[in-house]
Amino acid sequence: xxxxxxxxxxxxxxxxxxxxxxxxxxxxxxxxxxxxxxxxxxxxxxxxxxxxxxxxxxxxxxxxxxxxxxxxxxxxxxxxxxxxxxxxxxxxxxxxxxxxxxxxxxxxxxxxxxxxxxxxxxxxxxxxxxxxxxxxxxxxxxxxxxxxxxxxxxxxxxxxxxxxxxxxxxxxxxxxxxxxxxxxxxxxxxxxxxxxxxxxxxxxxxxxxxxxxxxxxxxxxxxxxxxxxxxxxxxxxxxxxxxxxxxxxxxxxxxxxxxxxxxxxxxxxxxxxxxxxxxxxxxxxxxxxxxxxxxxxxxxxxxxxxxxxxxxxxxxxxxxxxxxxxxxxxxxxxxxxxxxxxxxxxxxxxxxxxxxxxxxxxxxxxxxxxxxxxxxxxxx
Ligand SMILES: *[C@@H]1O[C@H](CO)[C@@H](O)[C@H](O)[C@H]1NC(C)=O
Ligand SMILES: *[C@@H]1O[C@H](CO)[C@@H](O)[C@H](O)[C@H]1NC(C)=O
Ligand SMILES: *[C@@H]1O[C@H](CO)[C@@H](O)[C@H](O)[C@H]1NC(C)=O
Ligand SMILES: *[C@@H]1O[C@H](CO)[C@@H](O)[C@H](O)[C@H]1NC(C)=O
Numbered sequence: 001x002x003x004x005x006x007x008x009x010x011x012x013x014x015x016x017x018x019x020x021x022x023x024x025x026x027x028x029x030x031x032x033x034x035x036x037x038x039x040x041x042x043x044x045x046x047x048x049x050x051x052x053x054x055x056x057x058x059x060x061x062x063x064x065x066x067x068x069x070x071x072x073x074x075x076x077x078x079x080x081x082x083x084x085x086x087x088x089x090x091x092x093x094x095x096x097x098x099x100x101x102x103x104x105x106x107x108x109x110x111x112x113x114x115x116x117x118x119x120x121x122x123x124x125x126x127x128x129x130x131x132x133x134x135x136x137x138x139x140x141x142x143x144x145x146x147x148x149x150x151x152x153x154x155x156x157x158x159x160x161x162x163x164x165x166x167x168x169x170x171x172x173x174x175x176x177x178x179x180x181x182x183x184x185x186x187x188x189x190x191x192x193x194x195x196x197x198x199x200x201x202x203x204x205x206x207x208x209x210x211x212x213x214x215x216x217x218x219x220x221x222x223x224x225x226x227x228x229x230x231x232x233x234x235x236x237x238x239x240x241x242x243x244x245x246x247x248x249x250x251x252x253x254x255x256x257x258x259x260x261x262x263x264x265x266x267x268x269x270x271x272x273x274x275x276x277x278x279x280x281x282x283x284x285x286x287x288x289x290x291x292x293x294x295x296x297x298x299x300x301x302x303x304x305x306x307x308x309x310x311x312x313x314x315x316x317x318x319x320x321x322x323x324x325x326x327x328x329x330x331x332x333x334x335x336x337x338x339x340x341x342x343x344x345x346x347x348x349x350x351x352x353x354x355x356x357x358x359x360x361x362x363x364x365x366x367x368x369x370x371x372x373x374x375x376x377x378x379x380x
Contacts, residue, residue: 026319035145037145039061040169042199058194131229147350232255252273271297280299280379298366305342316339
């Protein structure tokens, strides 16, 4: 997100007039499960970090969001750990968010779950999530929680040096490298796909899943897995589909495609969801990829949405009552739809697709979504 330096005046006004108190972000969309969060780091000793360039192995951070039918103890958890929240507060100050906003946010979570976390014999399907370039995975906390509430284990990744800031449990902080040339962006997409493939393999390791997901019951879910990504994460979702044949399908939220997938495509279901005027008629990478997607595919355009509509930012500004008060230029980044409504659109379309792909085989929920959200137009 390029900063708008002209917004400083608005920022000064808001910081003077707003007091920041704690706000719990809601779960939005059709899901009804309580959700437990876990965070973990993993190191791939078989791979050097291509951005660190100092011979260190690649380490990633992940958050897992698990539906908890047996939730016993609800509590509020911080939306972001302190160093990340302070970093993001500084970053978003130029958009008019009062200093301390991200530090003040919380989410409802479950403290402890009973051992049997799964009520159905097959357990919940697994869904990977990968976010935008220069953006923390935690800026999709509410989106991931809301998808998990629909009955999915969501595992969201930070790709260090590509994310703006990654905070590890031992206190290590990695900020972004300069990823701007086409070659760097292609390297970032390929690295993300490798990160996803690595975590996917690790989730088959029961000593790891016992440690990080006490309730995680079945290896079976590894055969019932999809991937969702926003922006460069959407490109990474497509790249991972090409690289990992056992991923059953994916969703690209508003991401221009990069790398071999544009010419090779793949033969499993894929959904494209774009902001207003981002369609295969305006994005050549979408146009080129489309005919190479040889199975079920649909493309929707969300009128009134902008690129960062597919993150938690519109929900955060709405929940804080700030949406009407932000500088007009912010609409170019966050769109003009009310934040809860925007999140409802994203979560409803994503979970309707996941339901079709991983659970029911029926497109009924997608058809219902088209009746419920007039803002969403089917492009192809
Ligand atoms: C926000 O507040 C912190 C201390 O609370 C301060 O260090 C930081 O500079 C402030 N950021 C901005 C953009 O004012
Ligand atoms: C980032 O790298 C590009 C070349 O890839 C260069 O043009 C640009 O000046 C660099 N930006 C910074 C902030 O170093
Ligand atoms: C499985 O996970 C455990 C615990 O994190 C780890 O020590 C072990 O090296 C992993 N095994 C493999 C084959 O990666
Ligand atoms: C989308 O395109 C239409 C037609 O060109 C234009 O009227 C509208 O302003 C565009 N919307 C945005 C958000 O750029």
